[in-house]
């Protein structure tokens with residue numbers, strides 16, 4: 001029974017769930033609301049998306065702009081967040097210096113930073129990447145720090161008992177042990193990063209999905225609005241799937257567990 | 260009389276207690292262990308047995324005293340790899356297979372990889388895990404995990420094996436099998452073993468000598484030579500001498516526990 005459930009039927013359930021959602025959406029849009037100024041059917045969204053992708057091609061610049069901003073901000077937070085989290089775990093001094101900033105910046109709503117960053121960095125790419133960066137870096141930083149801190153003490157004793165070098169301790173024990181935590185930080189950062197893209201592009205952008213959604217909202221272009229929202233959703237799903245693949249590759253000892 | 264391979268001289272360890280005054284975990288340990296000898300340390304839990312093994316292995320420094328191996332004083336985690344530590348929890352890395360867990364202590368020691376792998380295989384065979392090289396720890400039973408733990412300590416080919424209650428977490432039946440396995444492995448490898456346990460029968464079955472620790476602060480209360488011939492099997496447990504020694508040891512530990520304020524204080 002369990003085995004059966006773990007097999008194809010899990011994929012089937014996922015597809016069924018999505019289909020049910022779409023049918024419900026369609027029903028809501030065409031029967032309950034029945035006003036295309038508020039809500040359009042998924043069919044209308046698909047046909048609009050088709051038009052924007054294959055007929056006019058106007059969606060591409062927005063997709064590229066948003067992906068670019070997201071990737072730069074996200075990668076920058078990994079490059080900064082992971083090593084800084086490790087340093088915090090290893091050095092009480094670094095921890096003391098970073099901690100107050102981390103808690104303040106992490107808990108302040110990022111939307112409050114957006115105008116400030118725009119003021120400082122202008123409406124170019126810099127401010128947008130900075131907004132995404134501010135959204136992503138803290139979950140990555142905190143999880144990298146925490147992952148290092150909670151490594152089983154017995155593993156560290158083992159390394160010392162086997163007289164491993166500090167580098168070997170880091171490479172062979174601390175890093176793999178904290179990897180699952182880092183990956184879950186990356187997952188948290190994904191959603192926050194996409195939110196950051198939307199926020200950044202709401203303020204003085206000329207392209208991007210956030211701009212598209214904002215502009216469509218202002219002009220009451222409901223189909224385009226939903227195309228933008230759906231594109232954000234798809235970017236999130238793609239990101240999640242990529243991270244899942246990475247997790248499967250990086251933690252092979254877990255793949256024999258049912259998910 | 261064979262020369263002693265391990266000598267503990269006046270060893271003690273204290274830490275800062277709760278109110279800032281020193282808290283002595285164990286003190287005045289003087290022990291001399293012959294090459295190839297199997298010595299057990301028994302004592303009630305919390306008497307400092309694990310801490311003493313960690314001090315002997317150089318993982319934490321002693322407060323006073325010396326550890327001398329083969330005539331050379333040891334300090335910290337520098338120097339050669341002379342001791343293998345078998346941990347109470349198996350301490351296996353979940354992301355490494357059995358083989359790679361055993362290899363951990365062999366990597367980066369100037370051995371070529373295939374040589375190291377042969378060595379790791381040899382010790383997995385010795386502990387009875389041939390065929391389980393590619394299994395991850397979560398795919399192994401508790402007893403098998405302790406076998407990997409033991410193989411990892413043996414694979415670095417240490418002079419001395421330090422074992423910290425390796426069978427304490429196993430069910431009674433598996434524990435008995437593992438005791439017999441350890442007897443076999445010990446007779447095949449001729450290692451010097453310091454074996455910590457709180458189980459009296461286990462100590463007698465395995466050892467040449469049993470050292471009884473007192474309750475807090477831990478110190479050597481008395482030593483006993485085990486007057487039983489080898490090779491041994493489970494039948495020695497009904498031998499008169501085994502039963503007598505077991506009773507003597509039990510009385511001694513009971514006294515220790517009473518002196519410490521009764522069983523509830525354990």
Ligand SMILES: Nc1ncnc2c1ncn2[C@@H]1O[C@H](COP(=O)(O)OP(=O)(O)O)[C@@H](O)[C@H]1O
Nearest residue numbers: 274275282284303304305306307308309310311
């Ligand atoms: N770093 C430490 N600081 C304070 N107390 C400690 C420390 N390490 C061990 N102890 C105490 O020393 C005693 C002995 O611990 P342990 O060596 O684990 O005993 P055993 O292995 O015999 O059960 C325990 O009461 C423990 O709480």
Ligand SMILES: [Mg+2]
Nearest residue numbers: 308309310424
């Ligand atoms: Mg202990």
